[in-house]
Amino acid sequence: MNYSRIRLLLLKNAFLSLVLITVYGCNSSDSQSEQKISKAEAKNYYNEKTEVKYAKGFTIDYFSHYKIVNIFGTSGQAADTAKYLLLERGTARPEGFSEVQLIEIPVRSMAVMSSMHVGLLGFLGSENVLTGLANLQYVYSSEVIKMIGARKIAEIGRDQGLNDEKLIEMHPDLLMTMGSPGAKTQHYQTLEQAGIPVLTNSEWIENTPLARAEWVKVVAALLNKEEMVNKKFAEMEKEYNRIASLAAKVKDKPTIISGLNTKDAWFLPGGGSYMARFFNDAGADYHWNDVKTDASLPLNFEAVYPVALDADIWLNVGFDKNDTKKGILAMDSRYGDFKAFKTGKMYSYNNRVNERGSNDFFESGTVNPHIVLSDLIKILHPELLPDHQLVYYKQLR
Missing domain, CATH: 3.40.50.1980 (Nitrogenase molybdenum iron protein domain)
Incomplete structure (x- = not known):
């Protein structure tokens, strides 16, 4: 009997078994990982959604673990529309949105360009996420003024524009700016390249008071505060319509x-x-x-x-x-x-x-x-x- 040949065959079989176990184990691990991701994505994150009733300048669509927000400009052209992917932190980016601006939610820190944006955060009791303001002087909110005094909010404006260096150093989860979505300045491109998403707030295009107020729903979508905004907006809407009906008579x-x-x-x-x-x-x-x-x-x-x-x-x-x-x-x-x-x-x-x-x-x-x-x-x-x-x-x- 050729013991050397038998020993060689046994060693080959052992090696083959080891390879199979390793490959199978890796595949099994990958499969389990994929299953975890798919289960996470299959989870319905959004039991509470918000609907746009008055505003013409934006839409919000809900999916399993992400939202799509469209912001429209006054021209109505595709070039004057911005699309944003609001993705639940820690979940996989869905296919088909590789070119869409990504914003991880809930947003934990935000820099804003207008005191009106401060009002939106105040409506939701979310001033605590504010970390940057274009100008620290022009703010009315007593809560935000306290935060400024405590050096929790930085000034991000400079020479009627943006202090890019300061923003990149701060690296907020989001910069909310004003204007038309199609007006992509060099400032915004620089920030986006640095990994800071920029969302354009175009509430100024709305021509009714309830439509302008409804832009608070965009902020609610960024913060996952749909339940709160639905309740508070409905109360405000009801009161507005009640007193308007008095004057209509x-x-x-x-x-x-x-x-x-x-x-x-x-x-x-x-x-x-x-x-x-x-x-x-x-x-x-x-x-x-x-x-x-x-x-x-x-x-x-x-x-x-x-x-x-x-x-x-x-x-x-x-x-x-x-x-x-x-x-x-x-x-x-x-x-x-x-x-x-x-x-x-x-x-x-x-x-x-x-x-x-x-x-x-x-x-x-x-x-x-x-x-x-x-x-x-x-x-x-x-x-x-x-x-x-x-x-x-x-x-x-």
């Missing part, structure tokens, strides 16, 4: 004028604008309501003067919290001819302006349209809301 609508003449023109809200919708829902008779544009109307003083002469109430007059009737008259003596000036029915939205110069009308006012509307109804039809005290608006003395 009035027969006598006061005539109004809005704004002030500047050096170049008197800019009035177009009849299809956000502010004009406030006027309409508050029961006002607005002369330019039928000019259906959401843009401002740049008119000269002579075109506005005949309407302003007889307007019952003058809204949105003044630029500063310290404005007075005397100060307004000093700007142009012709203001003294206005009926509203003579009766003293002049109101500005500068009631909540802090010592930093930040106006809360543009911060929390955006997500509290029911309170803004209550102010306007109190001014136009005080009998409808006898117990309401003005919050954002005040009468000039």
Whole structure:
């Protein structure tokens, strides 16, 4: 018997068995890993979803472990649309979205470019995720001001732009900016290359108060706070519609004028604008309501003067919290001819302006349209809301 040959065969068989066990074990391990991933993805993360009812500038779609958010610009063109993949942290990126901007959720740290974005976070009680602001001066939220004092929030603006170096050093989970989605600047490209996703907030394209307020749902999707936003938005929406229905029943609508003449023109809200919708829902008779544009109307003083002469109430007059009737008259003596000036029915939205110069009308006012509307109804039809005290608006003395 050839013992050497038998020994060689046994060694070959042992080696082959070892290879098979190793391969099988690896394949089994890979298979189990894949099963874990697939089970994670199969899990329904989103028992609570949010629906977009009023806003035209964004959509949110829900899938097993990710969301797709589309932000639209004013042009309606594909080039002016941004798509974002909101992916649950620790799960696999789905196929077919390799070119889509990825944002891992829930977002843990966020830098923002506008105080309006602060208002969105405040609505959700999520100021704690804020780590960067374009300008630390212009903020109204007392909670955020405390965070600034504690050096928890950095200034990310510089020379009317962005401090890229500071942002890259901070490396927030997300930068929320303003403008149109199609306007990709070098700043944003640099940040995205550094692994900082940039999301464009285009709430300014909306032409109704509830539509602008609804942008809080984008932030809720980033933070996985759909349950909270659904509850709070529904309460606000219900109250807005309730008080708007009161004003809709009035027969006598006061005539109004809005704004002030500047050096170049008197800019009035177009009849299809956000502010004009406030006027309409508050029961006002607005002369330019039928000019259906959401843009401002740049008119000269002579075109506005005949309407302003007889307007019952003058809204949105003044630029500063310290404005007075005397100060307004000093700007142009012709203001003294206005009926509203003579009766003293002049109101500005500068009631909540802090010592930093930040106006809360543009911060929390955006997500509290029911309170803004209550102010306007109190001014136009005080009998409808006898117990309401003005919050954002005040009468000039």
